Amino acid sequence: MNITLVTFAMAVAFSAVHIFVGQLRFLDRNPRSRWLSFAGGVAVGYVFLHILPELGAHAGTFEEATGLDAQLAEGLVYTLSLVGLALFYGLERALALSRDERMEREGRDRPHHPVFWLHIGASALLVGLIAYLLNHREDPSAAGLMLYFAAMVLHLVTADFGTRADHPEIYDARGRWVLAAATLGGWALGLVVELSEMAIGCIFAFVAGGIVLLVLKEELPEDRKSFFLPFLGGALLYAALVLGESWLAAG
Template identity: 45%
Template sequence: MLESFIAATLLAAVHLCAGGLRSLDRLPRSRWLSAAGGVAVAYVFVHLLPDLARGQQVMDGIDIALLSYLEHHAYLLALLGLVVFYGLERMIKQHRQNKPAHHPSHPAMFWLHIGAFGAYNGLIGYLLVHGESEDSTDLALYCVAMGLHFLVNDFALQDAHKDLFSRRGRWLLALMPVAGWAIGSVTEVSELAVSALAAFLGGSIILNVLKEELPEERNSRLGPFLLGSIGYAALLLSVQG
């Protein structure tokens, strides 16, 4: 339990420290942010998606009236996570499309965006306790991947909401991994619920990484992204093997 609490506080510290790393916020995209995105994607495809297969076995063994006619519950939940955050990002982009670059976001749109990412961070913190991190090594690999992912998200949200994010949003996002860990430490959930949460998280991470790497205006760095993804995938496979 102590190790997972330390991991939660380290994840919180990423948001608190990201404000001092503004030199990474430039175009063309910083190679460090591209590499960080590659690490997060590697973690999803090498660790979380195989967990979806195990989660699917759990769901297959449980009769859920609402979902009994669906064949791939876990993968549909991953798709749902991707679609939810895709819809959110489209809404935010349309909101800002006709506004000057430094114009503040409307408070309702800001809190919707930050609230969604706050819940996202809380889920990541929650899975520190109830996820698939069976030992200290697994926990460390999860923490590193999610910490780098938080860094990428922090820069994206700072770009979207400017000073409003610096003054309010960053603090909420820093709080949520610890809050998620606290909830996880005092609650017990079924294996089915953990599998469902992990599936939703996997799809969400894929979208939130790729939306930062794919747009042409980001001028992203393919080399660092490949290095981060291939290098971290190799590390994960060596540990698992």
């Protein structure tokens, strides 16, 4: 099987999420769709069973590449994750403040256009890096790639649904196409640019922080009225798949 064609198909699937998430009408409901809570659970499972262990592996890479003490190298990796989390938290707060200000002044429940486009730009960076990692992952196995794809496609459904809800007019007109182009561009960049293991570790750590924040942002607020059992089911199902894959690999 040609791995390049497989990862290209996955990148196209990611792009399709950006383009067609607005057509998934069954997700647009209050209380929150159980499917979104399930997707959030899968993403949380990915965080704990893939992201955290892989961050530990990248800490070893940082230690070898920089000659730093093991504890300091590990701290550096997690600091990069914290930077990713803080950046996306800041963007989410900026969106919320912009919406509140515009609602108070104009009676429109929409953020200002420059703030929303700043959010789209940061999201484009994140999805481009996610697509880049399709071709450069710590776990190169077929099972590892499929688990990564499954977790990321569900994460993108959740994240894109939340982004579109902030300003559906701009998202549908132009924003979704920017995200789709960034995804395919990130995948293509992964074919022609092979970064060092340390640089890959930096990218992965930053992406990890962004994913953690977006998962928490979509699932935890009280006004989301999320469902615990679908969330738990998604997390447990993903955990079972990861543990099963590990057991088969060990056998």
